[in-house]
Structure formats: structure tokens, C-alpha cells
Amino acid sequence: MAHNSDSATSNLLLLCSENSSTCFDDDGLECDAADGSNSRISHHEGGGGSELLLACFVAQSEEAVRAMVEREKEHLPRDDYLMRLRSGGLDLDLLGVRKEALDWIWKAHSYLGFGPLSFCLAVNYLDRFLSVFELPRGVSWTVQLLAVACLSIAAKMEEIKVPQSVDLQVGELKFLFEARTIQKMELLVLSTLRWKMCAITPCSFIDYFLVHLVWLNGEFGVVLEFLGNILNESLLRMNKMGI
Amino acid sequence: MLTLREKYYDFDQISSKVFKCRRDDQFFTMKIVSILNEENQANNGVPYWIIREISILKELDHINIVRLIDVMTDGPDLFLVFEYLDNEFQADFLKNPKMFMYPQMKKEFLYQILNTVAYLHARKILLRDLRPENILVNVRTQVLKIALFGAARTFEAPLEAYSSSVGCLSYRSPEVLFQFGCEKYSTPNDVWAVGCIFGEMLLHRPLFSGPSDVELLDEIFTLLGTPTEETWPGVTSICGTCALMGPPQQPKDLAKEFPMLNPDGLDLLSKMLCLCPNYRISAEDAVKHPYFKGV
Numbered sequence: 374m375a376h377n378s379d380s381a382t383s384n385l386l387l388l389c390s391e392n393s394s395t396c397f398d399d400d401g402l403e404c405d406a407a408d409g410s411n412s413r414i415s416h417h418e419g420g421g422g423s424e425l426l427l428a429c430f431v432a433q434s435e436e437a438v439r440a441m442v443e444r445e446k447e448h449l450p451r452d453d454y455l456m457r458l459r460s461g462g463l464d465l466d467l468l469g470v471r472k473e474a475l476d477w478i479w480k481a482h483s484y485l486g487f488g489p490l491s492f493c494l495a496v497n498y499l500d501r502f503l504s505v506f507e508l509p510r511g512v513s514w515t516v517q518l519l520a521v522a523c524l525s526i527a528a529k530m531e532e533i534k535v536p537q538s539v540d541l542q543v544g545e546l547k548f549l550f551e552a553r554t555i556q557k558m559e560l561l562v563l564s565t566l567r568w569k570m571c572a573i574t575p576c577s578f579i580d581y582f583l584v585h586l587v588w589l590n591g592e593f594g595v596v597l598e599f600l601g602n603i604l605n606e607s608l609l610r611m612n613k614m615g616i
Numbered sequence: 617m618l619t620l621r622e623k624y625y626d627f628d629q630i631s632s633k634v635f636k637c638r639r640d641d642q643f644f645t646m647k648i649v650s651i652l653n654e655e656n657q658a659n660n661g662v663p664y665w666i667i668r669e670i671s672i673l674k675e676l677d678h679i680n681i682v683r684l685i686d687v688m689t690d691g692p693d694l695f696l697v698f699e700y701l702d703n704e705f706q707a708d709f710l711k712n713p714k715m716f717m718y719p720q721m722k723k724e725f726l727y728q729i730l731n732t733v734a735y736l737h738a739r740k741i742l743l744r745d746l747r748p749e750n751i752l753v754n755v756r757t758q759v760l761k762i763a764l765f766g767a768a769r770t771f772e773a774p775l776e777a778y779s780s781s782v783g784c785l786s787y788r789s790p791e792v793l794f795q796f797g798c799e800k801y802s803t804p805n806d807v808w809a810v811g812c813i814f815g816e817m818l819l820h821r822p823l824f825s826g827p828s829d830v831e832l833l834d835e836i837f838t839l840l841g842t843p844t845e846e847t848w849p850g851v852t853s854i855c856g857t858c859a860l861m862g863p864p865q866q867p868k869d870l871a872k873e874f875p876m877l878n879p880d881g882l883d884l885l886s887k888m889l890c891l892c893p894n895y896r897i898s899a900e901d902a903v904k905h906p907y908f909k910g911v
Contacts, residue, residue, distance in 0.1 A: 525661055530671070564687070567687075569671060
């Protein structure tokens with residue numbers, strides 16, 4: 374895929390827009406105005422930076438992919454996480470906690486019609502958070518709050534239209550959290566993950582492999598789209614099963 | 617986790633929301649951003665653009681980009697800790713008179729800008745709004761820093777200059793101008809902006825300065841000629857405004873407009889200011905251009 378092609382380039386992650394600059398300005402008035410308009414315009418027209426998913430489907434150079442593999446290490450749960458999940462042992466029922474959170478994220482994600490990358494991101498945040506943060510034992514609402522916060526951040530990173538955070542709480546929920554509480558949890562997740570939210574997920578590599586597969590076949594376009602759909606689907610299933 | 621005041625100290629206020637502070641033997645610039653906003657923040661948690669911008673800044677590590685080092689939270693406030701740039705760094709780099717004394721320095725800075733743009737494009741990040749105001753230079757060490765995400769204000773750029781240039785169109789590419797507000801930015805747009813900065817470095821005045829979209833396009837076409845289907849395939853279908861602009865114009869001879877520039881420089885400038893975005897040189901290729909031999 375040519376870098377110059379219009380569709381490829383227009384999908385690039387858009388940053389540093391005028392609005393974004395002004396939102397960091399000192400002036401309070403200007404800040405409020407920019408915040409409000411930015412949020413509305415970008416969420417409906419996708420002008421802000423919502424093209425992250427699509428950016429994922431632009432052809433990458435070998436060098437870029439190598440850098441991604443390197444960068445992926447910074448977006449993984451702590452090394453002992455898998456062992457702790459398997460062994461259970463002294464820990465709180467980590468596997469159970471993960472399953473409960475994942476279960477809700479999966480259902481809510483699908484109900485809200487979000488794309489595959491926001492699902493991958495939410496699970497990435499959940500796992501990274503659980504691997505370094507000790508949730509208080511026996512307080513079941515924390516798990517649910519964590520799941521809501523992870524999905525909320527993932528949606529904000531990725532989706533064009535994001536419902537208000539209270540409205541993310543769909544499905545059968547034991548608790549209903551206030552926006553303020555969700556915000557606090559979001560901040561806790563963000564700072565615990567050191568704001569490294571542009572996680573490298575399996576999605577990030579799909580197009581690289583697709584392009585190579587397609588070149589082998591000598592076909593383009595249709596094949597690419599078809600394979601993309603299949604891979605996305607299977608990726609979602611895999612993640613759902615916790616693979 | 618350490619609290620803000622445990623981690624940083626010796627706060628020195630620079631402006632209402634910007635502080636200089638210290639940790640160990642190092643200085644930092646700290647910017648306070650509130651995530652509260654009357655309109656929507658009560659319902660919607662941490663604003664999406666703050667999450668996106670910070671997390672992208674966290675991934676960047678380039679000598680020519682003002683680095684975000686740390687993010688602290690305290691209640692509804694975020695404290696963005698940036699690398700500290702001392703007084704030797706001056707914002708709005710083209711206003712620095714020393715810039716024009718040494719031709720070699722211009723080339724050096726142009727190279728650093730292109731190199732940074734290539735770095736960002738390789739990471740699928742667009743600048744969209746590259747302007748000399750957001751570029752800081754240290755003339756003595758010849759290091760240039762681009763302040764992303766409005767951070768220019770962090771470094772004491774004059775308020776008036778900053779505000780007045782927010783609506784500035786000068787560095788917008790023809791393809792963006794054609795869309796009239798419907799902004800469809802892509803990588804060639806950033807290269808165009810660098811081309812304009814290149815021209816401004818040489819002429820000591822903005823290359824294009826039209827106060828409106830139409831006037832700006834007219835200025836661009838006066839210098840580079842009105843695009844045709846040959847020079848820009850598909851232009852007639854997107855260019856509803858060409859008709860408004862009177863008779864088509866022939867491109868001027870850049871060698872006469874920029875007599876100070878050698879043939880390599882002219883070649884690079886013309887490739888960066890190529891009207892058709894698809895034919896415009898990429899930042900990656902521009903960095904490798906013979907003009908920069910020896911930089």
C-alpha cells in the first residue's frame with residue numbers, strides 16, 4: 374500500500390490539531406470553549422484522533438514492525454501475571470476476577486457496538502492493571518468499577534462516538550456507579566499504567582501480515598478486506614476465550 | 617506512589633498554570649491541566665483528547681520534540697511534567713535575528729525539522745499545525761525543539777503572538793485549503809508546512825500570507841502556477857474555487873524568486889511545495905535529499 378494513497382494517509386492518527394493545542398492553553402475561558410467544541414465536533418466527525426484503528430491498517434515497513442515488537446514489551450502485564458493467574462494460591466481469586474471483568478467487558482463492548490481494537494485495548498488495560506495493582510479482597514464492586522473504567526478509556530482512545538461514562542454501564546450489573554466515581558477509577562488506571570495507553574495489541578500486526586499474505590497471492594483489495602474481517606473475528610473470539 | 621510535592625519541589629511560577637520545578641538536580645517545566653469542565657466532565661470522566669494526547673506524547677522520544685516526562689494527578693488536576701528548556705531556547709524561531717546570520721544554520725534547522733516530521737510520520741502521527749511559533753531553537757548549540765500539543769505556551773511564548781496566530785492559514789497546503797473547513801489532513805500537508813517554513817527562512821518573511829483561503833490559494837498559484845489535470849490529477853473535481861480565481865497562471869521561476877538558493881536547494885524546495893499532495897516529496901525522502909549532504 375502506497376504511503377501516498379489517499380485512503381491510507383487520511384487514516385493516519387491525527388494529532389496536534391488547533392483544538393488540541395488550545396485545550397492545553399492557560400487561559401481558562403479559551404480552554405472551556407475549546408474543550409466543549411472539540412468534544413462535540415470530533416466525536417461526531419471523527420476529526421480528533423479517532424482513526425487509530427484505521428491507522429492500524431496502513432502498510433508498515435519492516436523497521437516500523439520491529440519497533441512495534443520492541444514497544445510491545447512496554448505494554449504487557451508484569452512477568453509473573455500468568456503464573457499468578459494459573460496458580461491462584463495466596464492471591465485473591467485473580468482468575469475469577471479477570472473472568473468476571475472480561476465477561477462484562479465483552480458483553481458491553483458488543484452491546485455498544487464498539488470496534489475490535491477497543492476491545493483489545495480494554496483487555497490490555499485490565500490485565501496490566503491487575504498485574505501490578507492489588508485490588509482489595511472481598512469487595513466485589515471494585516472489579517466491576519475497574520471493568521467499566523478500562524472499557525471507558527479504551528473507547529475514548531479508539532471510538533468515534535463514546536457514550537457518557539455512566540451510560541457505558543449496560544447489561545446486568547450489581548452496582549451502578551456515578552460519573553465521578555468512574556472518573557476517579559479512570560485516573561487510577563491511567564496513572565497505574567503510566568498513561569501508556571497506545572498499547573500495541575495483536576491488531577497492530579494484522580495489516581503487516583495481511584500485506585505479506587496478499588503479496589504472496591498477487592491479489593489485493595478484496596482479499597485484504599476479506600482476510601481482515603476473518604482475522605478480526607477470530608481475534609475477538611480468541612480474546613473472548615481469554616487466549 | 618509518591619505525591620506531587622514529594623516528588624517535585626522548588627516550584628517557581630512562570631504563568632498561571634505553568635511552573636518551573638526541580639527533582640534531584642534536574643529542572644522541569646510543569647503544566648497544570650484541569651480535567652474538569654462544567655459542560656461535560658461531570659458526566660464523562662477524563663476527556664478523551666487528554667487521554668489520547670498524553671498517551672501519544674508518552675510514546676515519543678526524540679531529541680527534537682519537547683519531551684513529556686511524567687504525569688501526576690491530584691484531584692481533578694493533571695500535572696504534565698515536561699523537559700525543561702532554559703532561557704537559551706527561544707520560541708518562534710524565525711523571529712530570532714541570529715537565525716539569518718548563518719546560512720548553514722538554517723539548513724541545519726531545516727534538517728532537524730524534517731527529521732522530526734519523518735519520525736512522527738513513521739509513527740503515524742501528524743503534526744497538522746506546524747508553525748514557526750511552535751518551534752524553539754538554541755542558536756548556540758544549534759538544537760531545535762518542536763513543542764507539540766500546545767506546549768509552546770509552556771515555554772513563555774508571548775501570549776499575543778500565540779493567540780493571533782491560532783487562525784493563521786499561512787502554512788496550510790492547497791489540498792487542505794480546497795476543502796474549506798472540512799479538514800482532511802495527511803502527511804503531505806505537514807511537508808507543505810515545512811516547505812513554507814523553508815521559504816520563510818530564505819525570504820525573511822512568510823512565503824504566503826493570504827488572510828483568507830481564497831487569497832492564500834491565489835498567492836500560492838501566483839508563485840507555483842495554477843494546477844492542471846496534468847500536474848495534479850483530479851484537481852478539477854475537487855477545485856470548485858479555481859473558477860473564482862481568474863485566468864490560470866504560469867509557475868514562476870523559483871531560481872529567480874530564491875536567488876540565494878543553490879540548485880539542490882531549489883530542487884528540494886520545489887518538491888516540498890509540489891501542489892499535488894500525491895507527488896509531493898515525503899519527509900523521509902526529503903531528509904535524504906542531496907541538499908543536506910554534509911549536515
